[in-house]
Amino acid sequence: MVTIKKDHFSIGQICDSGQCFRLEKLAEKEGVEEKERYALTALGRYLEIKQAADEISFFCTQEEFDQIWKSYFDLEEDYGRIIGLIDREDSYLAKAASYGSGIRILKQDLWEMIISFIVSQQNNLRRIRKCISFLCSRYGEEKQTPSGIRYYDFPKPDALAAAPLEELYACNLGYRSRYIHNTAVSVFEGEIDLEALKTMDYESAKEELLRLCGVGVKVAECICLFGLHKTEAFPIDTHINKVLCRQYPGGFPFEKYGRYAGTLQQYIFYYDLMEK
């Protein structure tokens, strides 16, 4: 187990911010004042995390933490500094950032983000999680931790490309079934090169992602932000759009925040989501 103290880190806020669909809160033990425990399945691994007021514990070795999770949770970035960039006159943004100050932009797997955000469109968080969990259990490799916990890896492109369209429809993915099928085939056949995408700048990567079936501007921005860590990407969905109209009738000041616009978008998204 690795325990750290870290400002601007709340696993609960990260969980609720809806950027990661395979991070979930574990049921609390009855009667005991148990700290909050979460389970994450990512990068082919399974990790449990426990958080107290100012301490976060990762149930893994120091080596795994240093090599994998430190980067995954973007722990090298100074989020206090990013929040400090906010215009003092912008009380709305300051309040949103303060409210969600424990959020971090996770460095998630590109392929998983492509499929996950295709699933997310015109959909709610609960069903998104359900759909993805079902895809993993049906098409992902079953694995086991040293302590015997079973979990499923996210399905690889070849596994999803091999799934018949009717079978995907049977997973209750709705019209997104066709998008997933076509996208999986595109990637499996090498029409879109995931490794090449990782070397591209934001604009080029976004343009390339838009070639995938079921990936429009909004989904491409989400993939850039969470799957390629292009923190200048600013996904505009129906909620963010309403906030922009209400709070920024003259337009959001992108020029002011440059490559941190996407991080700020997450504070706004989370604030708007939770304050309802």
Place this chain on the structure above:
DNA sequence: CATCAGGCGAGAC
């Protein structure tokens, strides 16, 4: 029963 949820693609113009 209607509406909506973290949009997108296809077709019309």
Place this chain on the structure above:
DNA sequence: GTCTCGCCTGAT
């Protein structure tokens, strides 16, 4: 290029 419309499913 911009606009409209239909789309799977499940929750409210």
